[in-house]
Amino acid sequence: MKRITMFVLLLSLVASTVFGASLPKLRVGYVPEPAHGLYFVAKEKGYFKEEGVDVDLFQFGSAAEGLAALKAEKLDVGTFGTTAPLLFINKGSEFTFIGGMMIGGQAMITRPERLAELSGKDLKVYKGKKIGLVKLSTGDVIFKGALKKAGIDYRKDVSFVEFGTVAAVVEAVKKGAVDAGLVYPPHFSLAEKNYGLKVAHYIEEFYPDYTCCRIVAHTKEVNAHPETYRKFLAALIKAYKFYKTNPDETVKIYTRALKIDEDIIRNETYVKRVAESNPDPLRKGILDFWKHIQEAGYITQDYPIDRHINTDIYKQALDSVIKREPKDKIYQQMLTFYRKQN
Amino acid sequence: MAAAWARTILAALLLMLPLAAVAGAASLGAPLRLGYLDHPGTALCLIAADKGYFKAEGVAVRLVRFADTAEGLAVLGAGKIDLGAFGVGETLRQIADGKGLRIIGGGGTERTADPLAELDEAAVRELENGGIVVVVAEGRRAPGKETMTRCVTALIRAHQALLKEPETAWHSVARQISQPAAAGSVHFDPSADYRRMERLWRSANLQGEGRPRDFLTSHVYEEIYCDALDRLVDRDGLQDEVLQKLFREAVCVPDCCPPDSKKRNKTKGGSS
Numbered sequence: 001m002k003r004i005t006m007f008v009l010l011l012s013l014v015a016s017t018v019f020g021a022s023l024p025k026l027r028v029g030y031v032p033e034p035a036h037g038l039y040f041v042a043k044e045k046g047y048f049k050e051e052g053v054d055v056d057l058f059q060f061g062s063a064a065e066g067l068a069a070l071k072a073e074k075l076d077v078g079t080f081g082t083t084a085p086l087l088f089i090n091k092g093s094e095f096t097f098i099g100g101m102m103i104g105g106q107a108m109i110t111r112p113e114r115l116a117e118l119s120g121k122d123l124k125v126y127k128g129k130k131i132g133l134v135k136l137s138t139g140d141v142i143f144k145g146a147l148k149k150a151g152i153d154y155r156k157d158v159s160f161v162e163f164g165t166v167a168a169v170v171e172a173v174k175k176g177a178v179d180a181g182l183v184y185p186p187h188f189s190l191a192e193k194n195y196g197l198k199v200a201h202y203i204e205e206f207y208p209d210y211t212c213c214r215i216v217a218h219t220k221e222v223n224a225h226p227e228t229y230r231k232f233l234a235a236l237i238k239a240y241k242f243y244k245t246n247p248d249e250t251v252k253i254y255t256r257a258l259k260i261d262e263d264i265i266r267n268e269t270y271v272k273r274v275a276e277s278n279p280d281p282l283r284k285g286i287l288d289f290w291k292h293i294q295e296a297g298y299i300t301q302d303y304p305i306d307r308h309i310n311t312d313i314y315k316q317a318l319d320s321v322i323k324r325e326p327k328d329k330i331y332q333q334m335l336t337f338y339r340k341q342n
Numbered sequence: 343m344a345a346a347w348a349r350t351i352l353a354a355l356l357l358m359l360p361l362a363a364v365a366g367a368a369s370l371g372a373p374l375r376l377g378y379l380d381h382p383g384t385a386l387c388l389i390a391a392d393k394g395y396f397k398a399e400g401v402a403v404r405l406v407r408f409a410d411t412a413e414g415l416a417v418l419g420a421g422k423i424d425l426g427a428f429g430v431g432e433t434l435r436q437i438a439d440g441k442g443l444r445i446i447g448g449g450g451t452e453r454t455a456d457p458l459a460e461l462d463e464a465a466v467r468e469l470e471n472g473g474i475v476v477v478v479a480e481g482r483r484a485p486g487k488e489t490m491t492r493c494v495t496a497l498i499r500a501h502q503a504l505l506k507e508p509e510t511a512w513h514s515v516a517r518q519i520s521q522p523a524a525a526g527s528v529h530f531d532p533s534a535d536y537r538r539m540e541r542l543w544r545s546a547n548l549q550g551e552g553r554p555r556d557f558l559t560s561h562v563y564e565e566i567y568c569d570a571l572d573r574l575v576d577r578d579g580l581q582d583e584v585l586q587k588l589f590r591e592a593v594c595v596p597d598c599c600p601p602d603s604k605k606r607n608k609t610k611g612g613s614s
Contacts, residue, residue, distance in 0.1 A: 062595070062597050063596070063597075064565055064594075064595040067595070068565070081596070083595070083596060084595045087593065087595055091556060092556025092559045093556050094555070134597070135589070135594075136593070136594070162589060162590065163580070164572050164580075165597055166597075168579075298593055300537065
């Protein structure tokens with residue numbers, strides 16, 4: 001009996017080693033922002049393995065570093081903002097957007113005594129104001145896009161003070177050197193908690209469903225191994241469903257993985273819902289973002305950026321998940337969202 | 343007895359002085375050999391050396407003069423200098439020919455004083471191609487990223503000095519340049535400026551058929567300039583007008599992450 005048990009155990013060990021070793025592998029880079037947790041949900045809940053892909057996750061301290069690693073083929077796929085991959089692609093890097101990680105997330109903070117004058121649903125409250133921001137951040141690009149959509153000439157009617165870091169923006173708001181500052185998660189929550197600053201607006205109020213961090217991969221790898229990337233995205237789609245239906249456990253996973261305060265994660269993700277972790281590629285959002293970067297003068301030459309967006313793999317991934325669970329409401333909502341955004 | 347103690351202490355101090363000097367020099371590392379031309383566009387490198395900006399950034403530098411860019415790049419390629427301030431046109435041509443070179447910073451480009459001459463595209467292009475960039479060899483022969491960032495930080499500081507006190511700055515390097523520039527006749531830019539490099543690259547038809555779209559990007563290391571600029575902005579803030587202007591003009595990938603997130607970790611996902 002013992003020998004049979006040992007034999008079965010040995011057989012299981014060999015099988016798991018053989019099958020584990022045969023899964024295609026992806027080296028995935030990310031930055032520790034609150035909405036990047038889908039990778040960790042997929043990992044902890046076993047979705048990558050279920051879908052048939054082996055994933056190693058690598059944290060980077062900056063988007064430039066992560067994209068340099070992707071360019072040097074030390075990564076297979078990564079999530080490094082929207083501005084950064086667009087700048088790299090503009091300079092010739094052969095990356096393709098295949099999915100997303102975060103929608104929304106930027107907020108305008110101000111001192112408490114300024115809150116009343118900056119409240120309301122009209123962006124005109126920012127005319128004549130001095131706004132601090134991190135140059136070329138998502139907030140920089142999207143806020144200018146929102147002003148333009150509202151018919152405000154931001155070059156004439158708004159002053160921008162550019163900073164190198166979000167900490168410098170918060171400091172400038174605190175000291176009154178600027179009237180308000182554009183910051184990203186978790187910095188507005190930290191600014192509220194640590195310095196008593198207030199959120200005047202979440203930019204989503206003026207620009208719904210704008211793209212933040214996107215998933216990019218090497219174009220040649222995506223073309224050579226679309227099935228591997230499909231499996232990767234299918235795992236993230238399942239992770240999204242878990243994120244939508246299991247807030248408590250998701251908060252714990254995000255907190256452990258990203259080392260950000262649990263209350264802040266919970267507040268931003270589920271209470272105030274300032275950003276959404278969402279794997280949809282948001283093709284239209286990327287194209288709008290590209291247009292805004294050009295209008296802001298950061299990129300002077302036009303380029304057919306649409307060549308670098310592949311929504312088919314995501315759609316196939318979504319279809320594969322829906323086929324298995326055709327009545328699932330979350331997946332059906334994702335399909336509706338996909339059709340609208342791509 | 344007291345006098346004997348005093349002599350002992352004095353002797354010990356005198357012995358320690360050269361050791362301290364050696365230790366100081368050792369902390370700067372072996373001097374980088376920086377090649378330069380007799381061209382006003384190399385002034386940023388010369389000012390940085392003369393005013394101690396390289397030293398302040400922890401980099402020891404030894405200047406090595408060259409007659410022309412071709413000679414300088416050949417010596418750089420052979421590993422006999424570590425970086426050089428050389429002509430951009432020839433540098434780009436050699437990059438197109440396959441030489442392993444990377445541009446990490448900028449220098450000065452002469453301008454014509456004649457406003458009508460600006461209409462002569464060929465003449466303007468010739469002047470632009472004669473402008474100076476700071477170049478390193480690729481691969482193992484290149485200084486480390488931190489060293490390159492410190493060097494470019496020193497160049498930015500030299501640029502600030504040149505704009506704020508031009509006479510003093512030029513005077514300090516006059517003996518090294520046989521034809522110092524007249525005021526305003528050289529435009530300085532310490533950045534690698536990929537957009538300008540790309541414009542010069544395309545106007546010289548260097549891209550050619552079959553070359554990957556990001557070929558030139560691989561040879562223009564803008565990240566070094568962006569890191570150097572970030573370093574100065576973090577250190578000094580954006581009070582300085584020269585720094586403000588450089589910051590406004592730079593197109594650098596924004597730093598996205600919360601503080602204390604610079605460490606790189608691997609989280610194994612293999613058992614997922």
